[in-house]
Amino acid sequence: MKPKNQADHTSYFTETLNAAILAKWIARPNPAVGATLVVTPQSTSHRTKNTSQAKNLAPQAESAHSPHLVTTGFTQPIGAAHAEIIALRKMTHLLAKNRSAKLTSAHLNKELYVSLTPCTFQGRTPPCVTALIKNNIDRVHIGLADNDPRIGNATTMLEKAGIEVLTDFPIAIKRQLFALNEDYYFKHHTQYPLITVKYAMTLDGYTATHTGHSKWITGEHARSDANALRGHCDAVLIGARTFLLDNPSLKTRLPTTQLTPTIRSIKHPRAVVWFSRDFSPQEQNDLKNSLSKYPSSSPYQLLTKKPTPHKDNKDVKNGREPLSNNSNSNDNDNEPIFIIQPHFNRIREIFSGYHVRFYEINAGALTKPSAFRAMIKDLAKMYHFNSIFVEGGAHTASLFRWSNLMHRIIVYIAPKVMQDVGTVTSKQLSPLLAVGSYLKDIKHNGNQPPFPTPINPSKPPNKEPFTDLAESFHKILAQDIRISAYKDDYHIIQSLRKQLIGTQTDSH
Numbered sequence: 001m002k003p004k005n006q007a008d009h010t011s012y013f014t015e016t017l018n019a020a021i022l023a024k025w026i027a028r029p030n031p032a033v034g035a036t037l038v039v040t041p042q043s044t045s046h047r048t049k050n051t052s053q054a055k056n057l058a059p060q061a062e063s064a065h066s067p068h069l070v071t072t073g074f075t076q077p078i079g080a081a082h083a084e085i086i087a088l089r090k091m092t093h094l095l096a097k098n099r100s101a102k103l104t105s106a107h108l109n110k111e112l113y114v115s116l117t118p119c120t121f122q123g124r125t126p127p128c129v130t131a132l133i134k135n136n137i138d139r140v141h142i143g144l145a146d147n148d149p150r151i152g153n154a155t156t157m158l159e160k161a162g163i164e165v166l167t168d169f170p171i172a173i174k175r176q177l178f179a180l181n182e183d184y185y186f187k188h189h190t191q192y193p194l195i196t197v198k199y200a201m202t203l204d205g206y207t208a209t210h211t212g213h214s215k216w217i218t219g220e221h222a223r224s225d226a227n228a229l230r231g232h233c234d235a236v237l238i239g240a241r242t243f244l245l246d247n248p249s250l251k252t253r254l255p256t257t258q259l260t261p262t263i264r265s266i267k268h269p270r271a272v273v274w275f276s277r278d279f280s281p282q283e284q285n286d287l288k289n290s291l292s293k294y295p296s297s298s299p300y301q302l303l304t305k306k307p308t309p310h311k312d313n314k315d316v317k318n319g320r321e322p323l324s325n326n327s328n329s330n331d332n333d334n335e336p337i338f339i340i341q342p343h344f345n346r347i348r349e350i351f352s353g354y355h356v357r358f359y360e361i362n363a364g365a366l367t368k369p370s371a372f373r374a375m376i377k378d379l380a381k382m383y384h385f386n387s388i389f390v391e392g393g394a395h396t397a398s399l400f401r402w403s404n405l406m407h408r409i410i411v412y413i414a415p416k417v418m419q420d421v422g423t424v425t426s427k428q429l430s431p432l433l434a435v436g437s438y439l440k441d442i443k444h445n446g447n448q449p450p451f452p453t454p455i456n457p458s459k460p461p462n463k464e465p466f467t468d469l470a471e472s473f474h475k476i477l478a479q480d481i482r483i484s485a486y487k488d489d490y491h492i493i494q495s496l497r498k499q500l501i502g503t504q505t506d507s508h
Contacts, residue, residue, distance in 0.1 A: 023074035035083035042109035183387035222480035239392035271336035
């Protein structure tokens with residue numbers, strides 16, 4: 001069975017992409033996957049489970065009024081159903097309610113469009129390939145191959161079951177699917193998370209005031225843009241100075257263009273705070289006094305007060321924490337991770353009464369780039385980070401530059417000049433009067449966001465919206481400018497993209 005016309009075919013590819021985009025907000029660290037299931041009536045004479053016959057069989061002609069049902073699904077939060085299963089469940093419900101004799105007959109043609117190779121292994125959920133075979137799917141269109149080595153030869157398994165497999169997604173859609181999951185591909189290929197370093201600066205080069213405050217350098221449009229980029233990453237890493245002075249929440253908001261009743265809540269990136277040194281006695285006392293004013297809460301958005309431990313708790317009686325420092329047992333995604341060294345006792349004491357996960361590193365991690373890279377690799381493995389968004393100050397960013405772990409740099413430049421102020425507000429930064437003409441002089445060689453946005457199904461793209469990314473590109477955000485550059489190991493991403501989009505093979 002083929003769609004009634006090419007426009008229908010294209011719309012199913014587009015619906016699948018749009019579903020995958022929604023998955024990016026909730027499915028991490030699993031890949032963002034979308035699926036579209038199309039069911040139409042088919043005569044018995046045209047139904048076969050022999051793959052060779054199926055490929056040589058001319059598609060059944062359909063009238064313009066042939067009844068058909070379409071359902072979509074996207075991968076749910078980790079441990080819940082994958083995109084294919086959601087689409088199958090919705091279709092089962094629709095068929096049960098449908099009163100058409102043609103669609104309630106046993107002879108239905110089921111065609112699935114899925115953005116990534118269906119999984120073949122038993123993890124937190126059963127394998128999707130088994131479900132497709134069990135539900136008598138006739139044909140599967142796969143967007144991109146999955147480079148997770150656990151997947152195996154999914155295509156062969158489907159074809160042996162008599163299911164025709166096609167890799168006919170348009171190149172334009174494939175490029176966006178890859179951009180959506182490039183951190184997933186990068187992590188499986190290198191075992192390192194994809195690192196994005198982001199900061200905002202004024203035209204005269206300042207990223208913060210002399211007191212260290214850095215909030216509100218850029219305008220609302222730039223902040224919303226950064227928020228959307230942050231929302232596609234597994235973790236956000238900041239330095240202790242940013243944590244203490246700016247008091248960020250590090251949460252993200254779903255753009256209004258992507259709001260949907262099917263997403264009740266999004267998965268916020270995990271907060272990670274880097275402490276380069278322990279508190280001094282004076283800093284410890286000052287912070288204690290500040291925190292003591294909030295006996296049952298916290299002045300910091302990242303911190304949540306622990307409940308008073310029960311006196312019968314054996315671990316409390318023995319004066320030790322129930323969990324080891326570098327353990328993800330019973331890990332809570334809402335707990336920030338504080339990276340400290342073993343002798344940072346004042347930091348540990350100050351925050352022991354809050355929901356915090358301490359990740360200990362040795363001082364040796366800061367002695368040479370390879371040790372720092374190994375530490376970040378271990379952190380990403382322990383907490384399942386495919387990507388880390390670094391939003392700290394100059395010192396934190398310099399660690400990733402020094403260690404060659406800066407894969408993408410995103411800089412927001414505000415057309416303002418820093419004044420000698422203690423805190424940053426929009427009124428205390430001097431805007432340039434000629435900002436309009438200044439922006440017009442910017443030559444941009446690309447104006448697309450790093451991550452895809454939904455496509456209007458009624459207006460499918462007639463050309464590729466993404467070309468190979470240049471070394472850098474710019475985007476105008478009201479009065480601010482975003483500059484994105486790709487740095488260390490970016491050739492790996494380019495190679496993976498070429499491999500997956502240029503040639504379609506089974507997952508491996």
